Every structure is written in C-alpha cells, then in structure tokens.
Amino acid sequence: MAKRSAEEGQTPFIAMIDLTALKGSTYSASAVIRKVKRSGDLPEMRYKGTAELLIWGEIPETAILNIVPYTEIEHLAATTPAVGAILRLDLLDPNARTYYLHKDLMMKPVRLDPATATALGQLADHCYLGLAPPAQLSTFIQSVVDGFAIDATQVLHDDKIMHKLGMYFLNALNRPNQDDGAIINAFINGVETANESLERSRRSLVSRSRSRSGRKRGV
Incomplete structure (x- = not known):
C-alpha cells in the first residue's frame, strides 16, 4: 500500500x-x-x-x-545493497494481494547470513529502533524475517552460528554495550518464531500446489 x-x-x-x-x-x-x-x-x-x-x-x-517516511526506506534499500536484497521492493506489485506477494518472496528466498543479519540491524536502526527494548526488537525481527521470507533453515539449529549472526545484528544497531546478551537472544527468538510461521506457509504452498496438480490430472 x-x-x-x-x-x-x-x-x-x-x-x-x-x-x-x-x-x-x-x-x-x-x-x-x-x-x-x-x-x-x-x-x-x-x-x-x-x-x-x-x-x-x-x-x-x-x-x-x-x-518513518516510506521514501526513507526506499532510499535505504537503494543505497544499502544488503537491505535492498531483503526488502526486494522491485518484486512488490502495488496492486497484488498480500498472499501472492508473500508467495513470490518465498519462491525467491534470501538466506540468513552475516550480511543479512547486519542489514536487519541497519534497518532496525534506520527505523529508530536502535535503542528499543529487546522484546520490541524481537518482534521487529519476527515481522521482517516472516514478512520478507528470509530463510534461516540452514543455520537455525546451529547455536554457534545463530549467536554469531546475533552479534552481526547487534553491531549494526549502534547502541551502548550494556545488554548485548539480551539483544542477541531477542534476535534469535525473533528468527525462530518467524521460521515457525514461514514453515506453516511453506506447507500451505506445497498443499495448494498438490491440490491444483490433482485437479489438473482429473480434468
């Protein structure tokens, strides 16, 4: 919109x-x-x-x-490649329904890696959430990872990698080093919760695809 x-x-x-x-x-x-x-x-x-x-x-x-003015987000996506790779504004058809937009993003997922984690921190900081409480940052991460279909399946179950990714996110926030552990945990919790939602969406897409294939064979 x-x-x-x-x-x-x-x-x-x-x-x-x-x-x-x-x-x-x-x-x-x-x-x-x-x-x-x-x-x-x-x-x-x-x-x-x-x-x-x-x-x-x-x-x-x-x-x-x-x-935040939308134009600021648009400018950040254009000038910061990693943020642009997450948001993929070029894929968003302004007239399409949310379901189909999310489906398109899921078909071309962005992997969660150091560059992506850093970009998430930059995006949060740009949205003036750099000093937000851990709970609010966790919700922000959940919303962005789920909404823009960031795929964490390859790293989610590796505690060491997830902690390192949390550090990349933390370092991009530009906040005082006073609650590092809580921020890293907020990042991990947000990714985990988003992944659960994305997994349900993936299963739904597979189910819909099989249903359509079955109808075509029956024609």
Whole structure:
C-alpha cells in the first residue's frame, strides 16, 4: 500500500506500533473476514486479510514507537545493497494481494547470513529502533524475517552460528554495550518464531500446489 501511494504521488509513512500496548484491540483480519462472510455479508468481497491485523479502536500515542517516511526506506534499500536484497521492493506489485506477494518472496528466498543479519540491524536502526527494548526488537525481527521470507533453515539449529549472526545484528544497531546478551537472544527468538510461521506457509504452498496438480490430472 505504501509503495502504491508513493507511485501515485502521495507521501506515505510507515508506523512502528507496539502491539503489546493494544491488548484487546487487535484481531486477525482474515478471521474477522471469514466470520463476516459466513454470516452472509460481503459475499463478493475478494480481500482476505492474509497475515494482517485489524485494530479496533484508537491507537494511543504511547503505542506508536516511530513513524518513518516510506521514501526513507526506499532510499535505504537503494543505497544499502544488503537491505535492498531483503526488502526486494522491485518484486512488490502495488496492486497484488498480500498472499501472492508473500508467495513470490518465498519462491525467491534470501538466506540468513552475516550480511543479512547486519542489514536487519541497519534497518532496525534506520527505523529508530536502535535503542528499543529487546522484546520490541524481537518482534521487529519476527515481522521482517516472516514478512520478507528470509530463510534461516540452514543455520537455525546451529547455536554457534545463530549467536554469531546475533552479534552481526547487534553491531549494526549502534547502541551502548550494556545488554548485548539480551539483544542477541531477542534476535534469535525473533528468527525462530518467524521460521515457525514461514514453515506453516511453506506447507500451505506445497498443499495448494498438490491440490491444483490433482485437479489438473482429473480434468
């Protein structure tokens, strides 16, 4: 949506929101839409709300961590190759649905390695999260790794490698060395949680592919 708005000449911003401050106000958009459709409302609606949240009510100012102009993210991706490799903005069709965007990213995954871990730290720092608490950084890592389909399967079960990657992330944050262990653990936890979600998405893609193949053979 931000990319489409920018291409239309508008000035979109990306807000970093602490969802823990919105307890009781966030819902799975896809679950709400399914319930509405089952009740008979909006039968022609194509939007599925995949991997999106519905926030019901006002967002308090204390929940908004930072607001970043989309053009800054775009500039960072263009001038920092490793960040550009993660975001792959050229693959994002502004008019495509989230499911298909995520599918395209998963079909061309970026491997988690030292350059990627450093880029994640640079991206977090650019989004003014360099001094954020470990829990918020973990959520940030989870969102980016899952959302942009960063593949950690080759390194996830090697504790030494994951710790080193956490160090690369930490060093890119430009923060005082006072809670290094907590930040590294936040990085690892974020990657692990994101990988669980990506694994479910991979299984879903395989299942859909097999289902389509079965229908074609039956034709």
